[in-house]
Amino acid sequence: MTLNKPVKSAIFHAVILGCGLMMLYPVAWLISSSLKPSTEIFTTRNLWPSSFTLEHYSNGWFGLRNIQFGRFFLNSMMLCVIAVIGTIASSSMAAFAFARIEFPLKKILFALMLGTIMLPGHVTLIPQYIMFHKLGWVDTYLPLTVPKFVGDAFFVFLIVQFIRSIPRELDESAKIDGCGWLTLYWRVILPLSLPALITTAIFTFMGTWDDFFGQLIYLSDIKKYTVPLGLRLFLDSSGSSNWGAVFAMSVLSILPSLFIFFAGQKYFTQGIATTGIKG
Amino acid sequence: MQKYKAYLAGYMFLLPWLIGFFCLYLSPIVASLYLSFTNYDLLTSPHWIGLANYKSMFTDDYRMLDSIKVTFNYVLLSVPFKLAVALGLAILLNQGVRFLGLYRTIYYIPSLLGGSVAISVLWKQVFDKEGIFNAGLRYFGINGPNWIADPNYAIYSLAGLSVWQFGAVMIIFLAGIKQIPNDLYEAATVDGAGVIRKFARITLPLLTPVIFFNLTITLIQAFQTFTKAYIISNGSGGPINSTLLYSLYLYIKGFTFLEMGYASAMAWLLLVIIGAVTGLLFLTSRYWVFYSDGRD
Numbered sequence: 001m002t003l004n005k006p007v008k009s010a011i012f013h014a015v016i017l018g019c020g021l022m023m024l025y026p027v028a029w030l031i032s033s034s035l036k037p038s039t040e041i042f043t044t045r046n047l048w049p050s051s052f053t054l055e056h057y058s059n060g061w062f063g064l065r066n067i068q069f070g071r072f073f074l075n076s077m078m079l080c081v082i083a084v085i086g087t088i089a090s091s092s093m094a095a096f097a098f099a100r101i102e103f104p105l106k107k108i109l110f111a112l113m114l115g116t117i118m119l120p121g122h123v124t125l126i127p128q129y130i131m132f133h134k135l136g137w138v139d140t141y142l143p144l145t146v147p148k149f150v151g152d153a154f155f156v157f158l159i160v161q162f163i164r165s166i167p168r169e170l171d172e173s174a175k176i177d178g179c180g181w182l183t184l185y186w187r188v189i190l191p192l193s194l195p196a197l198i199t200t201a202i203f204t205f206m207g208t209w210d211d212f213f214g215q216l217i218y219l220s221d222i223k224k225y226t227v228p229l230g231l232r233l234f235l236d237s238s239g240s241s242n243w244g245a246v247f248a249m250s251v252l253s254i255l256p257s258l259f260i261f262f263a264g265q266k267y268f269t270q271g272i273a274t275t276g277i278k279g
Numbered sequence: 280m281q282k283y284k285a286y287l288a289g290y291m292f293l294l295p296w297l298i299g300f301f302c303l304y305l306s307p308i309v310a311s312l313y314l315s316f317t318n319y320d321l322l323t324s325p326h327w328i329g330l331a332n333y334k335s336m337f338t339d340d341y342r343m344l345d346s347i348k349v350t351f352n353y354v355l356l357s358v359p360f361k362l363a364v365a366l367g368l369a370i371l372l373n374q375g376v377r378f379l380g381l382y383r384t385i386y387y388i389p390s391l392l393g394g395s396v397a398i399s400v401l402w403k404q405v406f407d408k409e410g411i412f413n414a415g416l417r418y419f420g421i422n423g424p425n426w427i428a429d430p431n432y433a434i435y436s437l438a439g440l441s442v443w444q445f446g447a448v449m450i451i452f453l454a455g456i457k458q459i460p461n462d463l464y465e466a467a468t469v470d471g472a473g474v475i476r477k478f479a480r481i482t483l484p485l486l487t488p489v490i491f492f493n494l495t496i497t498l499i500q501a502f503q504t505f506t507k508a509y510i511i512s513n514g515s516g517g518p519i520n521s522t523l524l525y526s527l528y529l530y531i532k533g534f535t536f537l538e539m540g541y542a543s544a545m546a547w548l549l550l551v552i553i554g555a556v557t558g559l560l561f562l563t564s565r566y567w568v569f570y571s572d573g574r575d
Contacts, residue, residue: 013378016371020385023443027388029411030401042409094296102282103289113296116304120503120553122529122546126314126539127307133321150299181288210394212506217534228396232510235400243404250397261391265384 034248041244057252060245063238064230067222069249072230076209077256079144079226083208084201086148087155091200092193094151095159096185100171116153129217143218144211148204155200162196163189199267206257227253315544320537332544343545345520346528349434353524354501356438362493365445369452370482383453386446393444399510403427406436427511430521437522440507448493455489456482487568495557502553505530525549 033041034056036049061069097103098110132143166189174184190197212228219225225233231253235246261268290297315332317325336343372382392398405412406426413423426436459482467477505526508516516523516531529549533542 026405090295093292097289097292101285101289103286123311123550124307126543127310151296231396250400253397254392
């Protein structure tokens with residue numbers, strides 16, 4: 001059997017697109033259910049609601065006693081902003097040192113840094129918790145923010161790889177002009193590494209936004225809760241009695257990730273292809 | 280003089296990372312090894328008990344044995360399927376260049392959202408007895424079980440959620456396929472090789488380093504999965520320990536029961552398991568991973 005080219009190509013695209021849409025069906029169903037009247041969520045197969053309602057969104061937003069979902073969003077947002085600033089500053093500093101400066105033990109330290117990428121977090125988890133507990137930091141944001149200011153090995157590696165592709169002649173001419181290391185870092189290398197820094201910012205934001213485990217063990221005061229914790233609490237307290245509101249808050253909780261993804265798509269693909277993160 | 284200035288500058292720039300390395304990695308690793316030989320509940324001081332934690336993990340802690348079994352099941356179910364689907368679609372997508380960006384986006388979205396609590400919540404609903412997955416099966420006349428509440432099936436819904444997030448792995452494969460020089464395929468076409476032959480003799484061998492990389496990363500991540508199991512089982516690992524992934528059990532031991540010594544011992548066992556599995560992978564890699572630059 002021979003098919004002519006356009007038909008073959010149409011079948012090919014139909015199959016790829018069909019599989020893709022099937023994969024996204026649960027997400028579409030989630031969004032549609034959050035906008036349907038309660039009675040329709042589990043009764044109709046139609047993705048398109050017979051009438052749109054925002055009732056689940058207001059029920060969810062004001063669904064917990066004494067606290068609104070907006071608070072969780074503010075908390076999460078604040079954590080993410082601090083994490084992004086800390087990670088970019090500290091990771092780029094370490095990356096600059098590894099990529100451009102010669103100093104003793106550099107090779108060993110670089111290898112140790114790569115080693116920490118492979119190390120399962122569980123091994124350091126308990127002592128870190130004990131340490132933060134002794135410092136009186138448990139149930140504050142400090143255990144979730146301060147560690148971001150010491151650099152993340154993944155991103156140090158990503159930025160090192162990027163800096164290595166910047167021509168060294170720039171360093172030399174800057175030095176002839178009398179630039180010190182700090183000026184070289186701040187005025188030459190950082191501006192030129194912008195794509196790598198944006199990739200770092202995007203992945204740090206997403207990682208912090210979805211860091212359920214860290215937030216779960218360190219935060220217990222409901223006023224300090226973040227979006228994932230708030231969602232879990234909401235699921236526990238209203239759960240099956242109010243799926244519509246749970247779905248509505250779920251949709252809201254994934255919007256920032258979706259927005260950042262579509263705004264910074266090209267950095268995503270680069271970031272994944274070079275480091276293999278976010279699997 | 281200039282040289283010492285550079286040394287100083289190097290260490291100044293590295294200072295934050297160095298502090299973090301000592302405070303958040305090096306000393307915790309040592310402390311965790313020590314704690315694994317103790318009984319410690321955070322309130323009273325650690326009490327040395329030798330190998331008792333390790334002994335009890337293998338002898339009288341039945342939940343632990345369940346947890347190891349569940350975790351290996353999960354890894355063996357999710358990792359091969361995830362890689363196979365990712366590789367298959369990467370090869371398909373590489374055929375038709377049009378709309379590649381759109382398809383990449385569609386297939387990446389599950390990876391983007393998969394780690395969130397929201398998607399785990401959704402998953403609970405999708406694989407419920409009355410969920411949309413069973414509704415889909417009913418079209419084919421199949422009466423599906425309750426994939427979440429039935430201990431025989433709960434692990435499949437967890438593994439399914441992981442496979443669903445194959446997009447990131449697929450993007451790495453796509454980048455790898457693009458690296459393969461086109462003239463190899465042209466030469467093969469001249470020699471009369473068909474599609475299957477080209478795949479088996481060119482694409483697959485030249486892609487083995489990427490397969491190896493993806494396999495290692497995906498395995499390490501799979502052994503550490505937490506959020507899915509926690510949300511889907513309401514933090515219990517149930518029904519009947521069927522979703523008690525290792526990380527979840529470690530969390531329960533360490534932070535619910537405050538058995539921090541025991542949890543540290545569990546962390547070290549996990550490190551040994553992951554180390555052994557990746558070590559084995561590295562050992563076998565010389566037989567199946569092919570580096571085109573002549574490295575062995």
